[in-house]
Amino acid sequence: MRLFALLAFLASLLLALPALACAEAQMAGLWRASLYGSQLSAxxxxxxxxxxxxxxxxxxxxxxxxxxxxxxxxNGHVYMIHGSGHVFEGDARGNELTGTLTTKGGRKVELRATRTP
Structure with a gap:
């Protein structure tokens, strides 16, 4: 139920703010990070x-x-969710993305990723 409410909220934001799309920070690309020794690529x-x-x-x-x-x-503030309940919230500035990953169990982990060419 919580996931559906979150998706509905995100959809309402997308519908309410179409004028911001032109000036929005660009997130597209390959991002890399390390988390507890594991390598992440997005x-x-x-x-x-x-x-x-x-x-x-x-x-x-x-x-x-x-x-x-x-x-x-x-405005560079990113909110991404996974169907299992993991949530990432952070800020994109140029080729750096920093924020907090909250696992479905509620554990919070700071994460920093860089965009690669």
Missing amino acids: TIEQDGNSVKGEVVVCALTGETNVYHVVGAVF
């Missing part, structure tokens, strides 16, 4: 304020996990 697509992406996590054990996320970006 391929992000953007259409105006809407963003979606595929996040690949390569663990130290060799295991690979793929997460598909959707969200929105307004």
Whole structure:
């Protein structure tokens, strides 16, 4: 139920602010980060304020996990969610993205990613 409310909120933001789409920070591209020794890469697509992406996590054990996320970006502030309940909220400035990943269990982890060419 909480996920549906969040999706409805994001949809209402997207419908209410179409004029911001032209001046919005560009999130599209390949982003890389490290989290507890695991390597993360996220391929992000953007259409105006809407963003979606595929996040690949390569663990130290060799295991690979793929997460598909959707969200929105307004004035460089990004909000992305995964269907399982993981949420990322942060700020994009140029080629740097910093924010907090909140897992479905409520654990908060600071995350910093850089866009690669």
